[in-house]
Amino acid sequence: MLPPENRLRRREDFATAMRRGRRAGRPHLVVHLCDQLSAQLRGATYPHPAGETPSPPRAGFVVSKAVGNAVVRNLVQRRLRHLIRPRLNGLPAGSLVVVRALPGAGDAAYDQLARELDAALARLLGGVRP
Known part of the structure; x- marks a missing residue:
């Protein structure tokens, strides 16, 4: 489980990451990352103003029904959540x-x-491993 401060919950946050951020696709995953650099490159405002502590x-x-039934979707989501947790520090x-998640x-x-x-x-972080 991710700590509450590390969870995306609001639809607007998902939309911001997917529309204003950069993305990297792989055979089974697409990762969208919205940070200050990617927002500035696209001419958008960053979700956190400069004076505010980020x-x-x-x-x-996002795990759609195309991935499988509810059991498979929950399994994929648990795996991804477990994988992303240690990588958040980077x-x-x-x-x-x-x-x-792709099908x-x-x-x-x-x-x-x-x-x-x-x-x-x-790829999204410019070659720096998280």
């Missing part, structure tokens, strides 16, 4: 991350999801 990085997950403060994610092994998540985050 909140810790927050993560959310993300910029105040960043928003949305991990979207094959239900059949993917845990290690494969971990490699794909690491590769996507490394």
Whole structure:
């Protein structure tokens, strides 16, 4: 389980991350990251004003019915939540991350999801491993 301060809950936060952020796609995952740099590159306002202390990085997950039935979707979401938790420390403060599972994610092994998540985050962070 993610700590409450690291969870994305509001629809607006998900929309901000997916529309204003950068994304990296992998065979089973798409990772969206919205940080101050990506928001400025797109000419958008960053969700946290400059004078305000940025909140810790927050993560959310999108696992649609295309991934599988409820049991499979919950399994994929638990795996992704477990994978993202230690990687949050390597993300910029105040960043928003949305991990979207693609239809094959239900059949993917845990290690494969971990490699794909690491590769996507490394690409979004400019080659720096989280």
